[in-house]
Amino acid sequence: MQFVPGNHLRLLRNGEEYFPALVAAIDAAAAEVFLETYIFADDETGSLVADALARAAARGVAVHLLLDGFGAREFAARFRAMLTQSGAEVLVFRPQISPWSLRRGRLRRMHRKLACVDGRIAFVGGINVIDDYDTPDQTPPRYDYAVRIEGPLTEEVRAASARLWAQVSWATFRRRWPGFAPLSPKIVPAAPVTPEAMPGGQRVALVVRDSVRHRNDIEEGYLHFVGEAREEVVIACAYFFPGRRFRRALTDAVGRGVRVVLLLQGRVEYALLHYASRALYGSLLDAGVEIREYHRSFLHTKVAVFDRRVACAGSSNIDPFSLLLAREANVFVDDPGFAGQLRSSLEAAMRDGSRVVPPQQWKRQSLWLRARVWIAYGIVRLLTSFATYERFH
Secondary structure: OOOEEEEEEEEEEHHHHHHHHHHHHHHOOOOEEEEEEOOEOOOHHHHHHHHHHHHHHHOOOEEEEEEEOOOOOOOOHHHHHHHHHHOOEEEEEOOOOOOOOOOHHHHOOEOOOEEEEOOOEEEEEOOOEOOOOOOOOOOOOOEOEEEEEEOOHHHHHHHHHHHHHHHHHHHHHHHHOOOOOOOOOOOOOOOOOOOOOOOOOEEEEEEEEOOOOOOOHHHHHHHHHHHHOOOEEEEEEOOEOOOHHHHHHHHHHHHOOOEEEEEEEOOOOOHHHHHHHHHHHHHHHHHOOEEEEEOOOOEOOEEEEEOOOEEEEEOOOEOHHHHHHOEEEEEEEEOHHHHHHHHHHHHHHHHHHEEEOOHHHHHOOOHHHHHHHHHHHHHHHHHHHHHOOOOOO
């Protein structure tokens, strides 16, 4: 993890803050735009972003849109037509594999949410291109974060996007022309500018996860700062199903006198993982970890604050999908001001939209709920073992 100084960050909460900032950056683009997203919905927000990308391409900006083949499997034909006609390029990471396929690699998805404009402005977070209010009967918006970045780190974000774009371009070419191997894949040109460090700026590190050189980097980042914590660890995570090593780090922190707070999904979105994750509650609560469940709306965030000094935000959940299978991207920010802003936002969410899980009440749960929890836990462990080559330690 290499921290880069001299950056200026802006914390963006939910789509209502993220999409206006993203569209403004795209509308100001002069040379290029990279955008990666797991989901690109056919809704008002999808139209807003697609229109901005098409406008940029029509005025000569090199627009690169990378979608996941499963998450964006319903990418609207009208968006694709509009973008290609305007000159934008659209690629799909691992086109959808049949749900009946038994190939273990079918769950290796592109889950990153990255954007970089002209090599000057970057966005890293967990927000897909989708309306905040897309879930039926959801009045408050889906709860999530992104980070807007200006400064030297944007060069790393741009390089990460360009590398993946080149890899997917190569794979796409090989699928179209089987048996023919050109000398080199399509390579994206160098960044149009080299961002300068800002005096008094913030220290930030971009940490990615892939299945080659960076298989454990995001998890190791979390474990490092949990292990270094001396006062407090606050983690907000939509899908929480960590391995033993991660759980041990949390309980060891409590043993050192550190306050550990988990803000987790309270509403049932994906029933199997929802109930499976609750099999972990007992040992964590017994160790002194505080667990709060967010009920006000659907929790989609993946952020953390360590000792009110270091913050983490990005696309990676703390579950087997993110930690062992998907391509993810997070930023770790070593800055008390930014960490304090994120912590204050999390405190407000916990105060206004969450409920504490009391240890004694959890132990008195019904036999029927216990059965659902442990059946779900067994199924998820079995699926994890089948779907991953790596051992889920």
